[in-house]
Amino acid sequence: MSTASTVTTELTQPGTRGTKIAELDLPDVPNPGEVAPSDAREISRVFFVRLAALEEGTHEHQYVRNTLIELNLALVRYAAGRFRNRAEQMEDIVQVGTIGLIKAIDRFELSREVEFATFAVPYIIGEIKRFFRDTSWAVHVPRRLQELRIDLAKATDELSQRLDRAPTTAELAEHLGLDEDQIIEGVVASNGYTAGSIDMPMDDSSDHAAVPLSDRLGAPDADLEAAENVQALKPLIKELGDRDRQILQMRFGEEMTQSEIGAELGVSQMHVSRLLTRITSRLRAGLLAVE
Known part of the structure; x- marks a missing residue:
C-alpha cells in the first residue's frame, strides 16, 4: 500500500466507511490500488468531480484525494518503467514519481477537458528527472551549472556535426549566447558529474599490467x-645566544643526554631541561609565525 493511504480517518474506520461513502455519493472502492487502469480512469473522473466540491483539509477531502492517489499509482509504475535501467532502486523512483502524481492531482481541473493520465504523466516524469538531476552528480554543483551541462552537450553535438570537428570555446559561447568564461565554468563543472575510485585499475595501453x-x-x-x-x-638559530646554540649543538647535533650536557656546563639536569624547553619554544614560535 502506498504512503498516500497511511493517514487514517473516520472514513476508513470499521463500521463507518459504508455510511460515510454513501453520504459522499461515491462508489465504494475497498482496494483502489487493485482497480484495473481502464476502470480507474472512469472512477477517477467521479472522484475528481466530488473533490472539487469538498473543502480542503476536511476528512472527506482527504479520503477522496488519497483514493485518487491509489487509483492512479499504475501511472507512476508505467512512467518509472522508462527508467528501469538506471542505477537507482526502482522503489525510490516510484516514491519520487508518486510525488509528481500528487502534484498532478492537486492541480488537475476537469474543465481542462483532457484525460487525467495525459495531464499527470508529464508531472510524474518531470519529478523523476528532477530527482536524477539533483542526485546523480558525484559532486554537488549549482542547479544552473547542471542545466548548463545539458545545454553544452547538445550544443557540442550540433556544432560537431555542422563543423565536422569539435567546437571551440568561442563557438560554443556564440551558439549559446553566453560569455566564454561561462562556457569554461560549465565545462569544469561537468567534470563533477561522475567520479572514479582511486583503487580502479588504470589502463595506459602499455605492455605492463594495469x-x-x-x-x-x-x-x-x-x-x-x-x-x-x-x-x-x-x-632563527643565528638570533640565539652562544650558550643556547651550544646547548642545541650538544643535544641535537652530538646527541648528548641532558645529564651529560649539565655535567659539561656545570648545571643540573633539570636546569638543562628548562633551557631546552625555552629554546625550542622560541624556535617553534618563529617557525609558526605568520607574516
Whole structure:
C-alpha cells in the first residue's frame, strides 16, 4: 500500500466507511490500488468531480484525494518503467514519481477537458528527472551549472556535426549566447558529474599490467619537508645566544643526554631541561609565525 493511504480517518474506520461513502455519493472502492487502469480512469473522473466540491483539509477531502492517489499509482509504475535501467532502486523512483502524481492531482481541473493520465504523466516524469538531476552528480554543483551541462552537450553535438570537428570555446559561447568564461565554468563543472575510485585499475595501453591510480599518486616527501624546516630554522638559530646554540649543538647535533650536557656546563639536569624547553619554544614560535 502506498504512503498516500497511511493517514487514517473516520472514513476508513470499521463500521463507518459504508455510511460515510454513501453520504459522499461515491462508489465504494475497498482496494483502489487493485482497480484495473481502464476502470480507474472512469472512477477517477467521479472522484475528481466530488473533490472539487469538498473543502480542503476536511476528512472527506482527504479520503477522496488519497483514493485518487491509489487509483492512479499504475501511472507512476508505467512512467518509472522508462527508467528501469538506471542505477537507482526502482522503489525510490516510484516514491519520487508518486510525488509528481500528487502534484498532478492537486492541480488537475476537469474543465481542462483532457484525460487525467495525459495531464499527470508529464508531472510524474518531470519529478523523476528532477530527482536524477539533483542526485546523480558525484559532486554537488549549482542547479544552473547542471542545466548548463545539458545545454553544452547538445550544443557540442550540433556544432560537431555542422563543423565536422569539435567546437571551440568561442563557438560554443556564440551558439549559446553566453560569455566564454561561462562556457569554461560549465565545462569544469561537468567534470563533477561522475567520479572514479582511486583503487580502479588504470589502463595506459602499455605492455605492463594495469595498476590502481592510488599507486601512481604522489605523497608528501618527508625529506623535503625536513630540508625546508632546516632552511627556515637557520636565521632563527643565528638570533640565539652562544650558550643556547651550544646547548642545541650538544643535544641535537652530538646527541648528548641532558645529564651529560649539565655535567659539561656545570648545571643540573633539570636546569638543562628548562633551557631546552625555552629554546625550542622560541624556535617553534618563529617557525609558526605568520607574516
